[in-house]
Amino acid sequence: ELGSLINIKGTISGIHWFKNYTLEFSKADKPTEWFTNGITLVNGTKSVTNGLIATWDTSGFDGGYYNLKLTGCHER
Numbered sequence: 001e002l003g004s005l006i007n008i009k010g011t012i013s014g015i016h017w018f019k020n021y022t023l024e025f026s027k028a029d030k031p032t033e034w035f036t037n038g039i040t041l042v043n044g045t046k047s048v049t050n051g052l053i054a055t056w057d058t059s060g061f062d063g064g065y066y067n068l069k070l071t072g073c074h075e076r
Helices: none
Strands: 005-012 018-027 039-041 048-057 066-074
Touching: 005 066, 018 039, 018 048
Parallel strands: none
Antiparallel strands: 005 048, 018 066, 039 048
C-alpha cells in the first residue's frame, strides 16, 4: 500500500559469477524513467532464495500504478 514500507520478496539466483543486483521503479505511464529513491536493498551482493530482497518506503508517493525492475550484474 502506498504511503507505507513495503517488503519486496523473491528469489535472485542464477549464474555462479553473480556480482550484485539493483531494484528500480517507474510510474506505469513512464517506464523509460527509473528511480531508486526509497528503495533499500537488504543485501545487493548476494543471491536470495525465497526471501527479502529490499524494502521500499513509499511515503510521499502519489497514487497510481508503478513498475519494478530488478537487474542483476555479473562478473566474467
